[in-house]
Amino acid sequence: MAANRFSFVSDNAGDLYLTVRPVGIYWDSPQGAYPVEFSALPGIDTGLSVRVRQDAQTVPVIQQPPRGFSYLANLGQSQAWSDQTVDGHYTVQGEPIDDTGIIKAELDIPISTDTVFSFEWNYQAMPAAIAETNIAGHDYFSVALEFANGQDLTWMRSEFLSAGEHFQCPLPWWDQRETHFVIEDADVPSGSWQTHERNVLADYAEAVPGDLPKKIVGVWFIANNVFAKQPGKALFRNLKIQQGGEEIALIPAATRKGSELY
Numbered sequence: 001m002a003a004n005r006f007s008f009v010s011d012n013a014g015d016l017y018l019t020v021r022p023v024g025i026y027w028d029s030p031q032g033a034y035p036v037e038f039s040a041l042p043g044i045d046t047g048l049s050v051r052v053r054q055d056a057q058t059v060p061v062i063q064q065p066p067r068g069f070s071y072l073a074n075l076g077q078s079q080a081w082s083d084q085t086v087d088g089h090y091t092v093q094g095e096p097i098d099d100t101g102i103i104k105a106e107l108d109i110p111i112s113t114d115t116v117f118s119f120e121w122n123y124q125a126m127p128a129a130i131a132e133t134n135i136a137g138h139d140y141f142s143v144a145l146e147f148a149n150g151q152d153l154t155w156m157r158s159e160f161l162s163a164g165e166h167f168q169c170p171l172p173w174w175d176q177r178e179t180h181f182v183i184e185d186a187d188v189p190s191g192s193w194q195t196h197e198r199n200v201l202a203d204y205a206e207a208v209p210g211d212l213p214k215k216i217v218g219v220w221f222i223a224n225n226v227f228a229k230q231p232g233k234a235l236f237r238n239l240k241i242q243q244g245g246e247e248i249a250l251i252p253a254a255t256r257k258g259s260e261l262y
Contacts, residue, residue, distance in 0.1 A: 066092045067252065069103040069221070077101075080223040090252045092236045094141050094223035096127075102222050104146070105250065107241075109216040111147075111200055115243040118197040119143055119236060123157045123190050127225035127232030131160040132180065135170045139227050141234035142180065144220040145200065147213035151177060153204055154222060155196065157184040157234075166207035179208045195238075216241070219250050 065071060066083035069092075080101030082093050094101075109115075123141065130137035137160070144154035158165075163185045169178040181203055183196055201212055219239065225232045239250035 065103045066221075068105045070105075072102045072104055072220075075100065075102055081221055086235060086237070089237045092221055092251060093233070094221060094236075095233045096223045096225045097231075098226060098229050100224040100226050102220055104218045104220050106218050107216050107250070109241055109248065111212075111214060111216060112243050113199075113201055115200045115216075115241065116197050117145060117155075117200050117239075117241060118195070119155075119239045120193050120195050121157070121184075121237075122193045122235040123184075124233040124235065125231050126157070126159050126190065127228060127230045128158070128160065129228035129230060132156070132158055133161070133167050133170060136227050138170055139225045139230065139232065140180075140222070141224075141232065142222045143236055143239065144178075144222060145216050146218035146220060147204075148215040148217050149211070149213045151179070151208055151210075151213065152218075152220065153200075153208060154178065154180050154220070155183050155198060155203075156180055157188075157190075158182045159186045161185065163187070181207050193237075197242075 063079040063082050065081050069081070071077045078096065078099045078101035080094055080096035080099050081103050082095070084091055084093060086093075121141075121143070127139035127141075128137050129139070132138050132140050140156050140158070142154035142156035144152045146152040161182045163183055166179060166181040168175050169180060181198075183198065184194060188194060200216070204212060221236065223232070223234070237251070241248040241250060
């Protein structure tokens with residue numbers, strides 16, 4: 001569901017099924033299938049109401065994710081992410097409203113010791129009320145790489161933690177899969193563009209236990225402000241992977257003209 005109040009028009013006829021995802025349980029498919037061990041549990045009345053209209057109605061336009069990205073199926077859609085042109089740069093913008101959203105673009109990039117992940121970001125409003133290492137404070141924006149071993153490493157700014165700190169995600173299920181690396185803190189003025197270049201294997205070796213990954217399979221943007229519900233906004237641009245003298249752009253670097261890039 002992309003909002004607390006949500007409407008849509010079905011492209012097909014047939015039975016309509018509605019399910020609610022509990023915290024810590026994640027869908028196995030874009031169709032909303034739960035893990036077998038959970039789907040066997042009895043249903044619980046949530047008090048959720050549904051109205052179905054058979055006639056065509058004008059419905060609100062659901063904000064689409066940035067070009068080339070889609071929302072992770074296990075979390076579902078939201079309206080946390082959009083794209084726009086800012087100062088002539090193609091820019092990915094996160095601005096959740098009591099919402100969470102992770103968008104992903106699939107990649108297939110072997111990693112070497114010289115693989116560098118570079119990006120620019122501009123944190124304009126920070127959503128966390130306390131340190132992000134706590135569940136109650138785990139409101140944040142980050143950019144992440146997903147690896148073929150099932151792990152992901154996210155780079156973020158924090159107003160409470162110091163640059164150089166890293167920690168496992170405090171949320172259930174994610175604590176086995178996700179590691180956060182703080183690379184910018186309150187010593188850097190917010191509201192300004194900052195450029196970062198990170199050696200992927202060096203950061204991974206420092207922050208994540210176990211064998212080093214061999215391949216990057218996705219790039220993510222993560223936004224969350226469902227805990228403290230404070231306003232948050234962050235912009236990202238010029239994401240690149242550099243290795244072996246080559247450069248791979250992960251989002252368009254060009255500006256927009258109408259709906260097209262040029």
